[in-house]
Amino acid sequence: MNDFTFLLPTKFVFGRGVTDRVGAELAAAGYRHALVIYGQGSVIRTGTLDRVLATLDAEGIEHTELGGVRPNPEVGLVREGVALARECGADLVLAVGGGSVIDTAKAVAVGVPYEGDVWDLFAKRAKIVAEGKLPVTCVLTIPAAGSESSASCVISNDELKLKRGLSSELHRPVVAFMDPELAFTLPAYQIAAGVTDMIAHIMERYFSSVGPVPVTDNIACGIIHALVEEAPRALADPRDYDAQANIMWASTLAHNDIAGVGRNAVAGGRAGGWECHGLEHELSAHHTGITHGAGLAVVFPAWMRYVWRSAPERFLSFGRSVFGIEPVDAEADGVDVTPEEAVADAVTATIDELQAFFVSMGMPRTLGELGVTADDIPALLETLEQNKGAVFGDLQPLTMDDARAIYESCL
Incomplete structure (x- = not known):
């Protein structure tokens, strides 16, 4: 066995109905404005997004939404998210979805304090900085990528036909809400x-x-x-x-x-x-x-x-x-x-x-x-x-x- 460093700061809230506890947990942690990121429609069709937003409203947490994340998430939407987070003054990025959505949220979170193009981080032209980086939380709807507590983030750049990973302990979400009942509707x-x-x-x-x-x-x-x-x-x-x-x-x-x-x-x-x-x-x-x-x-x-x-x-x-x-x-x-x-x-x-x-x-x-x-x-x-x-x-x-x-x- 080799020497290793293992860090796992993520809090897991796991079980039936935990989707309805999102707002209470985040309010208790002091968050006041969430940039909510989601995919291309399934969380809307199933009512999951509305459930999450209702819990934020109940606790007086403001929220701004950004939808449209696709599988194999693309840097263009990340750039939109960075600009939106800065504009609305979000103090938290909340992903509602699977690995693609969570990775998009992670990329937005580290892109906010960086003055250049967020793709520079994935191209290794710049390094992630902790100061000003937004915390990430997630409501997991698709078990697969493990992004809910991993140090990984993978983003595509269609123009360059590149798909690159960026690893950092700063990527790990602070809270992951894991409700297995959300997987009941998966194909x-x-x-x-x-x-x-x-x-x-x-x-x-x-x-x-x-x-x-x-x-x-x-x-x-x-x-x-x-x-x-x-x-x-x-x-x-x-x-x-x-x-x-x-x-x-x-x-x-x-x-x-x-x-x-x-x-x-x-x-x-x-x-x-x-x-x-x-x-x-x-x-x-x-x-x-x-x-x-x-x-x-x-x-x-x-x-x-x-x-x-x-x-x-x-x-x-x-x-x-x-x-x-x-x-x-x-x-x-x-x-x-x-x-x-x-x-x-x-x-x-x-x-x-x-x-x-x-x-x-x-x-x-x-x-x-x-x-x-x-x-x-x-x-x-x-x-x-x-x-x-x-x-x-x-x-x-x-x-x-x-x-x-x-x-x-x-x-």
């Missing part, structure tokens, strides 16, 4: 993509170059195992409260760093090389209609097949802990197989099982299903190198030739 595809994203967040950390870290590894695999069990229940009956509650809490644990402590190569850093997120971000930056979790469902198994020989024991451990898959013992099982073949078969079975689970939820198996063709790959590689460099990754550093091979294997 099956959104549930499935969300669960895939959660599993990917955990696996990015699990498959780091650091050796076994038993406590953290068991937390990681335990969450994934629970998701494999709970997702089919939620898909069969979206109003299954316990299934939705477990998935919602797993969303938080998957990306607040608890599943990676001690697996970080640098003290204070995040565990893992985030190779698959890097590969997928290019897909959804160039094809903004691709749901992030759907892209990951294709990319992650392909990456695993490409790199597993760099750390076979890590992949065997994953298969054993999550799916109960062990290499056969030639002598004990009476089969004619070498130890090397037994390991390869077990790892392949593990990857097959993971991909089969994704597909069983309705996720794609190939990039072709998402409308991506071989002709798209050169453009993907161009922006991938801009974002990640000529070589990137941790478990097995990848060149652009490696990335090309992985993309091609996904078609």
Whole structure:
């Protein structure tokens, strides 16, 4: 286990009906004017936005609204939010939605005190400053990204065809309201993509170059195992409260760093090389209609097949802990197989099982299903190198030739 720094300042208000407690909690904390950010209509259709605004009105908290956040949120709306927050004098940014909405709120919050273009922060031309940065709170409606307590924020720039992440402890929301009943109206595809994203967040950390870290590894695999069990229940009956509650809490644990402590190569850093997120971000930056979790469902198994020989024991451990898959013992099982073949078969079975689970939820198996063709790959590689460099990754550093091979294997 490596040295690590773990900070989690977010207060979680979790359970049935907590949506109706937003105003009271924020008023008790002294907030007086909220910039409320939301998406493209679902929170309006379901009445969730009105419920939240009513709680603010009841406590005398002023509010200004900004809607229209799309999946794979774009910097243009962030710029609007920064200007609006300054104009209305907001002392808080309140996101009502999923990861895209929360990431937009995070970007607005750090953009307010910065005098230049907020994209400079994502382009690493400027640094986030704490002074003047607005606090963020959220009402989570879509369990997936883990943005409700993560230090991450991902924003796209359509003009540049770039999608970039910006990590900072300052991003973590001060309060997250988590009402599993809000997930009852989610489409099956959104549930499935969300669960895939959660599993990917955990696996990015699990498959780091650091050796076994038993406590953290068991937390990681335990969450994934629970998701494999709970997702089919939620898909069969979206109003299954316990299934939705477990998935919602797993969303938080998957990306607040608890599943990676001690697996970080640098003290204070995040565990893992985030190779698959890097590969997928290019897909959804160039094809903004691709749901992030759907892209990951294709990319992650392909990456695993490409790199597993760099750390076979890590992949065997994953298969054993999550799916109960062990290499056969030639002598004990009476089969004619070498130890090397037994390991390869077990790892392949593990990857097959993971991909089969994704597909069983309705996720794609190939990039072709998402409308991506071989002709798209050169453009993907161009922006991938801009974002990640000529070589990137941790478990097995990848060149652009490696990335090309992985993309091609996904078609």
